[in-house]
Amino acid sequence: xxxxxxxxxxxxxxxxxxxxxxxxxxxxxxxxxxxxxxxxxxxxxxxxxxxxxxxxxxxxxxxxxxxxxxxxxxxxxxxxxxxxxxxxxxxxxxxxxxxxxxxxxxxxxxxxxxxxxxxxxxxxxxxxxxxxxxxxxxxxxxxxxxxxxxxxxxxxxxxxxxxxxxxxxxxxxxxxxxxxxxxxxxxxxxxxxxxxxxxxxxxxxxxxxxxxxxxxxxxxxxxxxxxxxxxxxxxxxxxxxxxxxxxxxxxxxxxxxxxxxxxxxxxxxxxxxxxxxxxxxxxxxxxxxxxxxxxxxxxxxxxxxxxxxxxxxxxxxxxxxxxxxxxxxxxxxxxxxxxxxxxxxxxxxxxxxxxxxxxxxxxxxxxxxxxxxxxxxxxxxxxxxxxxxxxxxxxxxxxxxxxxxxxxxxxxxxxxxxxxxx
Ligand SMILES: Nc1ncnc2c1ncn2[C@@H]1O[C@H](COP(=O)(O)OP(=O)(O)OP(=O)(O)O)[C@@H](O)[C@H]1O
Ligand SMILES: [Mg+2]
Numbered sequence: 503x504x505x506x507x508x509x510x511x512x513x514x515x516x517x518x519x520x521x522x523x524x525x526x527x528x529x530x531x532x533x534x535x536x537x538x539x540x541x542x543x544x545x546x547x548x549x550x551x552x553x554x555x556x557x558x559x560x561x562x563x564x565x566x567x568x569x570x571x572x573x574x575x576x577x578x579x580x581x582x583x584x585x586x587x588x589x590x591x592x593x594x595x596x597x598x599x600x601x602x603x604x605x606x607x608x609x610x611x612x613x614x615x616x617x618x619x620x621x622x623x624x625x626x627x628x629x630x631x632x633x634x635x636x637x638x639x640x641x642x643x644x645x646x647x648x649x650x651x652x653x654x655x656x657x658x659x660x661x662x663x664x665x666x667x668x669x670x671x672x673x674x675x676x677x678x679x680x681x682x683x684x685x686x687x688x689x690x691x692x693x694x695x696x697x698x699x700x701x702x703x704x705x706x707x708x709x710x711x712x713x714x715x716x717x718x719x720x721x722x723x724x725x726x727x728x729x730x731x732x733x734x735x736x737x738x739x740x741x742x743x744x745x746x747x748x749x750x751x752x753x754x755x756x757x758x759x760x761x762x763x764x765x766x767x768x769x770x771x772x773x774x775x776x777x778x779x780x781x782x783x784x785x786x787x788x789x790x791x792x793x794x795x796x797x798x799x800x801x802x803x804x805x806x807x808x809x810x811x812x813x814x815x816x817x818x819x820x821x822x823x824x825x826x827x828x829x830x831x832x833x834x835x836x837x838x839x840x841x842x843x844x845x846x847x848x849x850x851x852x853x854x855x856x857x858x859x860x861x862x863x864x865x866x867x868x869x870x871x872x873x874x875x876x877x878x879x880x881x882x883x884x885x886x887x888x889x890x891x892x893x894x895x896x897x898x899x900x901x902x903x904x905x906x907x908x909x910x911x912x913x914x915x916x917x918x919x920x921x922x923x924x
Contacts, residue, residue: 511787512728512747512778518727519775521768523569528722532738533715534570537706541574544704545679548578548589548647556669556701561708563685564573564766568653570708575649576673588646592616597654602664606633609664613640634667647677656686662697669700709764714740716757719767720774724748728778728789729892749790750809756794773797795921806895809871810903816856817871818904819847820864822915824874824891829922834877834890837862847915865891873900897923 517525531538537559544555559567575591582589594612599605607624610633614622617640626635641648650668658664671678682701684690690698690705711719717740723732725738732738732748740753756777760770774789776797781789808921813821823843827835843857848855856864868874878887893900901923905916 512781512789513727514729515727516775516778518723519771519778521564521771521775523572527572528569529573531570531573533711533719534566534708537708538570538574540704540706541681542570544706545574545578545649546651546680547583548587548677549581551587553677554647554649554801555703556680557682557704557706558690558702559681559683559706559708561685562687562691562710562764562766564764564768564770565685565708565710566767567683567685567708571651571653571683575651575681578649582647589649590616590644590646591649592652593651593653595653595674596657598821599657600659602658603630603633603663605655605658605664606630606637609633609650610636610640613637613644617644634664637668638671638673641671641676641678642673644673649679649681651681651683653683654685655682656684656689659694662693665697665701665719666694667798669697690881692804710772711761711767712765713754713757713761715767716760716767716770717753720753720756720770721841723771724753724774740764747788749788752789752794755791759794759798773801776800786877803899806873806899807903807906809873810900811870811907813871813873815853816860817864817868818907819844819851819853820861821873822847822904822919824865824868824893825897825904826895826915826922827918828893828900834875834892836888836890837865840865840891891915 520526541557541559542569542580544557545555548554559571561567572593575593579589579591581587592613594605594609596605596608599852607626611622611624622915625633628636642708653663665680665682668678668680680701690702693701718738719741721740722735722738724745725733725743728745728747731748732744733742734744735742743753753774756770758772760766760773763769773794774797777789777793780793780796780800786793810818820840823840824833826843826847827833827840837858842848844861845855847853865874866876867890869876874891874895877890879890880886881888901916901919907912
């Protein structure tokens with residue numbers, strides 16, 4: 503039997519390489535010094551017995567918005583305790599709350615939990631106006647200065663009722679500051695003008711990390727996560743990093759690949775973690791460039807499979823038709839040929855057939871999901887244009903993606919395609 507014993511050569515604390523804030527929270531974010539100092543200024547009235555400014559924080563995914571705001575509000579709470587200032591912060595994750603109504607239910611729950619500890623249920627069966635009243639009651643019971651962080655607030659789409667109500671809160675013993683966080687840059691401009699001017703009293707933009715930033719972020723993580731990895735001197739910068747378990751190009755390559763994409767720190771940390779997993783699987787003594795490249799391709803493969811999984815059944819049938827054409831070396835294939843394959847597949851699995859026009863739309867949807875590529879060709883002078891389709895992912899990957907999908911468990915079809923490949 504294989505041993506479950508963790509090899510101790512490379513890893514010290516693998517949890518540090520999980521991007522999940524529940525497992526590891528950075529205690530400093532030097533790359534966000536400027537942004538966090540803007541937030542500091544917005545919240546500073548608290549220290550003078552005043553009301554904090556409302557702010558709207560925006561920037562793409564994985565830019566330290568959530569961890570940054572948590573860090574700053576925690577620092578402020580420590581200060582408030584030391585100085586006997588009555589301050590409470592409430593962090594509300596709005597992800598999955600796709601309307602003001604759902605955010606209000608979450609708010610009541612989260613604010614009650616701040617007062618009474620975990621274990622509260624979300625209220626049910628109330629109209630949103632009543633929920634607003636409940637939120638106000640809860641805020642009044644807490645009293646003093648309250649900072650309400652609404653993370654991933656873009657979940658509410660254009661239903662900004664909750665923001666409208668919260669931005670007008672006027673309770674005698676409460677000084678309320680709102681901090682909205684969003685990675686949807688459009689969200690701000692879609693807000694009602696009153697809400698925008700109230701919530702956006704201060705706006706703080708988190709711009710994407712550069713490769714240099716990511717190198718430093720990764721260096722700090724590896725010092726805690728890996729053995730024999732440390733900084734020379736006081737400055738915790740990549741250039742001062744020494745490691746026996748990382749080759750020289752590991753961190754620069756990880757940072758460069760992530761910076762090239764979106765400068766997302768979460769993605770960079772995840773990539774390094776996968777590289778580390780692969781190195782462990784191989785019992786390697788060091789995490790090298792090859793491990794990073796293998797990790798990148800493993801992540802892309804997973805993302806593609808996930809993409810196939812999330813497609814609708816009709817689109818999966820269309821994708822199967824193209825996959826079959828590729829397996830028979832008949833691709834790029836025209837719509838008529840693909841439609842014929844699709845109809846046969848539908849009959850085989852008992853799926854209702856769409857019209858050829860609707861089928862063509864499904865092919866175009868798959869092109870937008872980057873699973874297919876479409877080409878337009880002239881049919882000759884005056885005869886119009888024709889479209890052909892091909893897989894934009896590897897044939898094996900397409901078949902694997904379709905096979906792995908439990909809701910699409912038509913093994914006979916994927917087996918037939920496999921036979922054609924072999
Ligand atoms: N400057 C930094 N130093 C160290 N770790 C960082 C830094 N910025 C981000 N991270 C890490 O990257 C991950 C993503 O950060 P965070 O959750 O704050 O992103 P976000 O901007 O809120 O993204 P989203 O918009 O998707 O919610 C976390 O694991 C966090 O610890
Ligand atoms: Mg976040």
